[in-house]
Structure formats: C-alpha cells, structure tokens
Amino acid sequence: xxxxxxxxxxxxxxxxxxxxxxxxxxxxxxxxxxxxxxxxxxxxxxxxxxxxxxxxxxxxxxxxxxxxxxxxxxxxxxxxxxxxxxxxxxxxxxxxxxxxxxxxxxxxxxxxxxxxxxxxxxxxxxxxxxxxxxxxxxxxxxxxxxxxxxxxxxxxxxxxxxxxxxxxxxxxxxxxxxxxxxxxxxxxxxxxxxxxxxxxxxxxxxxxxxxxxxxxxxxxxxxxxxxxxxx
Amino acid sequence: xxxxxxxxxxxxxxxxxxxxxxxxxxxxxxxxxxxxxxxxxxxxxxxxxxxxxxxxxxxxxxxxxxxxxxxxxxxxxxxxxxxxxxxxxxxxxxxxxxxxxxxxxxxxxxxxxx
Numbered sequence: 001x002x003x004x005x006x007x008x009x010x011x012x013x014x015x016x017x018x019x020x021x022x023x024x025x026x027x028x029x030x031x032x033x034x035x036x037x038x039x040x041x042x043x044x045x046x047x048x049x050x051x052x053x054x055x056x057x058x059x060x061x062x063x064x065x066x067x068x069x070x071x072x073x074x075x076x077x078x079x080x081x082x083x084x085x086x087x088x089x090x091x092x093x094x095x096x097x098x099x100x101x102x103x104x105x106x107x108x109x110x111x112x113x114x115x116x117x118x119x120x121x122x123x124x125x126x127x128x129x130x131x132x133x134x135x136x137x138x139x140x141x142x143x144x145x146x147x148x149x150x151x152x153x154x155x156x157x158x159x160x161x162x163x164x165x166x167x168x169x170x171x172x173x174x175x176x177x178x179x180x181x182x183x184x185x186x187x188x189x190x191x192x193x194x195x196x197x198x199x200x201x202x203x204x205x206x207x208x209x210x211x212x213x214x215x216x217x218x219x220x221x222x223x224x225x226x227x228x229x230x231x
Numbered sequence: 232x233x234x235x236x237x238x239x240x241x242x243x244x245x246x247x248x249x250x251x252x253x254x255x256x257x258x259x260x261x262x263x264x265x266x267x268x269x270x271x272x273x274x275x276x277x278x279x280x281x282x283x284x285x286x287x288x289x290x291x292x293x294x295x296x297x298x299x300x301x302x303x304x305x306x307x308x309x310x311x312x313x314x315x316x317x318x319x320x321x322x323x324x325x326x327x328x329x330x331x332x333x334x335x336x337x338x339x340x341x342x343x344x345x
Binding site: 193194223230 | 236238239240241242243244245246247248309312313
C-alpha cells in the first residue's frame with residue numbers, strides 16, 4: 001500500500017517534505033495505525049503519537065487524505081492511494097505528525113473543565129435524574145483529539161482568542177451538568193466576540209469529529225442560554 | 232505595553248442576535264418587493280414613484296436599509312477582527328466603515344423621502 005507522509009525534523013530539515021512509502025500489509029492490519037506501525041518497522045525515524053489504539057485516548061489525530069481523523073479507528077480499506085498523511089492543520093509542528101497542542105489545551109483549561117459545586121460533598125454521590133444525566137449524552141464523550149478545532153478556520157485565525165469547538169463542547173458539558181453551580185460565571189467567561197462568537201456555524205467540527213459528536217449544536221445551546229438570560 | 236492576550240469583553244451576544252434579526256427583516260422585505268413587482272409590475276419611473284408614495288412602503292424600505300447597514304457593520308467588523316491585527320489600523324478602518332454606513336443610511340432617507 002502506498003503512502004505519502006509529511007516529514008519534518010526542525011533539527012535537520014530546512015523545510016517540510018512529503019516522503020513516499022510502499023509497504024506490504026499483513027491480513028491483521030485493519031486500521032491506518034496498524035499500517036503506520038508497520039512503516040515504523042521499516043523507518044523508525046517517522047514520529048507520531050499513539051497510545052490506546054482504539055479511539056479512546058485521542059493521541060493519533062492527523063490529517064488523512066485531507067480530512068482530520070484518528071488513525072486507529074480509520075479503516076485502511078476505505079482509503080484512496082497514495083494515502084496522504086499530514087499533521088493536524090494550524091498547530092505548530094514539533095516533528096513529522098506530532099504537533100504542539102499547547103494552544104489547544106490552553107483554551108480547554110480556560111473554560112474550567114471541572115465541576116464547580118460549593119456545597120459540602122454529600123455522604124455518597126451527587127445524584128442526577130435520568131433526564132439530567134441524558135443532557136450530558138453527546139457532550140461528555142469527547143476525547144480531546146483536536147480534530148475538530150484544527151479543522152476550524154476560526155481556530156486557525158485566532159487560536160489564542162477563540163476557544164474552539166472542542167473547548168466549547170466541554171464548556172457546554174459543564175453548563176449542562178445539573179450538579180454544577182457556576183452557570184453564570186461560565187457564561188460570563190464565554191460572552192466575548194472572540195471566545196464564543198468567532199463560531200459562524202460552518203460545522204467543519206461536526207464533519208470531522210471521529211467520535212461523531214456535534215460541537216456546533218452545543219455551541220448553539222450556549223448561545224441560547226445567553227439569549228435566555230439576557231432578554 | 233505588556234503583550235498579553237486580551238479577551239473576555241463581556242459582550243457579543245447583542246451583535247450576534249442583531250445580525251440574525253436584521254437578516255430576517257431583510258428576507259421579509261425582499262419577499263415584499265417581489266410581491267410588489269408581481270402585483271404592480273412597474274415599468275417606468277412614474278410607476279415606481281407611485282409605489283413609493285405610500286408612507287408605509289417608505290417606512291418599511293427605510294427599516295430595510297437600517298437593517299442592511301447594521302447587518303453589514305457586524306459582518307465587516309468580524310472580517311476586520313480576523314484579518315487586521317494592528318489595533319490602530321483596525322480602529323481607523325472601523326470608524327471609516329461606520330461613517331460610510333451612516334452616510335448610506337442618510338442617503339437612503341433622501342432617496343426614499345425627498
């Protein structure tokens with residue numbers, strides 16, 4: 001199977017280049033990550049992140065034939081050859097397919113991704129009704145792979161100011177949590193022409209999410225909450 | 232001046248909401264104009280003048296132009312925020328845009344009423 005992979009080692013290379021690989025796959029190689037590991041046997045200088053190899057850790061996000069996705073859950077069978085692999089767009093490249101996610105996680109931290117509840121902790125757990133719990137479906141599953149945020153032009157333009165789809169999905173995850181008490185502060189924190197309103201609902205995030213989540217829907221729910229408290 | 236990322240302006244909702252409302256106003260007005268064209272089928276200047284002699288048509292037309300200017304302001308400002316990073320340059324262009332849109336709105340009054 002033929003691959004064309006983005007290579008860049010800032011210590012050695014003057015600028016990035018595409019390297020061609022032609023490798024023999026084994027019958028057990030089902031996912032793109034299997035093929036990449038096979039390439040690494042031939043050329044161990046190829047650098048990429050991976051860990052759980054089943055779409056849970058979110059480490060192997062990359063641009064696969066022009067579309068962001070997780071290599072470990074992308075079936076080889078559906079890929080057009082040569083498979084063109086590039087690092088996630090818009091973030092600084094550390095080496096080959098590894099990008100610097102600092103900016104991405106800075107935005108994630110800015111939305112305070114943890115439950116804020118000032119009541120004394122109860123003896124057992126803080127209970128939710130099945131309906132309250134259902135509100136978190138489709139928002140808590142995010143693995144922070146950054147496929148969505150790095151597919152978003154607003155995030156490319158303003159990664160330092162726009163929270164991005166991943167961060168906003170998580171912001172809604174805590175706004176929607178019946179056990180959280182910081183709704184007003186969270187909305188205050190997001191009400192900004194950059195932080196939230198750079199989203200123009202073009203839905204690249206929905207298109208690209210490997211977990212099939214819908215950040216645009218969550219963002220619209222945040223906007224609806226703001227409208228509700230304002231008018 | 233220190234170089235820090237400055238966000239958290241605590242506004243933005245109104246602009247977002249206004250852009251949607253003005254879009255609806257403009258869409259309805261366009262339907263109204265299409266209806267007028269079909270109903271009166273104006274062929275010459277006198278026909279147009281007759282349609283715009285109606286005070287309500289004038290008021291609704293002016294509402295359309297105000298919506299257009301307001302909508303355009305929010306859109307252009309968004310573009311400037313993405314592409315013009317120098318604060319002074321951005322502010323200057325924004326002020327120029329506001330003045331031009333204000334000029335267009337006044338011009339619309341003249342066209343509609345005078």
